Amino acid sequence: FAPEFEMALPILHQIEAAGFEAYFVGGSVRDYLLGLPIHDVDIATSAYPAEVKAIFDRTVDTGIQHGTVMILDHGTGYEVTTFRTETGYQDFRRPDSVTFVRSLAEDLKRRDFTINALAMRADGEIIDLFDGLADLKAQKIRAVGVADERFHEDALRMMRAVRFESQLGFDVTPTTQAAIQKHAALLAKIAVERIHVELIKLMQGQRRHNGLKTLLATGLNQYCPGLVDQTAALQRLIDLPTQRVTSESAAWLLLTATLQLTPATANQFLKQWKCANDVIADVTAGLVLLPQLIEQRAQAWNLYEAGEAVLTICLQVGQLLAPSAIMDQDWLAHYAALPIKTKRELQINGQILIQSLGIQPGPKLGQTLTQLEKLVVNGQLPNEQDRLVQWVKQNSALSD
Ligand code: ATP
Ligand code: MG
16 A cells, blocks of 8 residues: 555545445546555545544535535545536536435446546455556556547546646547547637646646647647647647656746747737736746747846746756757856846845935936846946945936
């Protein structure tokens, strides 16, 4: 057992002692069998939510209408979900109703892919009703049941398929791929925020090209904002070296740079994808700095304005887009050598200038401070208060 399961075993035992079934299910079982790190341990049970709550002292109703109760155990929360079936799916995304059931088989049947439909009992036995173990071994993403129906029920599963291809380095089976191709247009029914989550996991996966190839081959990209008819750009992305990008901002920078967006058009693009403002700020700043780095014309001021976080994502993306150009200079060393990293480190401010020179606040003052900031960043003036005040006196920039 992995330590994550070991810690959660008492919960399975307690549910079993109360006369119900309980299993580890979903991504944790899959990742454990693959030897990958386990994120969250999900537990499925035949006990109904009220029955689960009666067994444990400390529970939280995190998703009670879907049958999920969180059990608090020594500072960790475990989601325990009642076996359920889903019916309806009139809108191609959410089931019209969920029904709690007592049968594990019914619960596993509603899951998306065979590798995600494995369950593990407290004694370690794996319940594998859909040949998920064989697919794990063969590295296949295969829909549970009739692929055609499963994507029709819930179109997000198509994006999950390509995301898992990238994260795990697996391939979708031909039947599953054909079903995605057939139903790609249903992705239009899914909220962009949910597609965003899957696309960004795909972009950060270890086999990005795997997922991207299927995204393009099935035409899923035609239902993604800003990726419509971007075959050439997506193909360039597929053909890049395989190193990973390791943050959401780096992933968006890689995508927008490959699409050859400007900071302004990228801003639009990222807004359509409902990206967070800090991500948009980093990516648009990255699109300014990245060409400067690749063309080896970035100056101290450019590095300073971008800041370390933006420089870091640019270096990661630059290593993919133009490895030799980007590695020609030690940009992190250039950055580290900057005399100051932020305005706050400047040994002067408006207050000091007003006091020592008796000048008035106003736009001129701000301009002078920016001038001083540039001179210090460029190493043309030492970051010493006396010298900075003296420079202002001599250049009398404020006297008119
Ligand atoms: P991750 O490592 O990203 O958490 P995961 O497989 O655990 O991967 P979750 O979104 O946490 O994904 O879902 C947990 C489980 O619930 C899945 O393994 C799968 O069995 C089931 N599941 C999740 N989303 C769907 C869906 N859209 N359709 C069917 N089953 C789903
Ligand atoms: Mg999960």
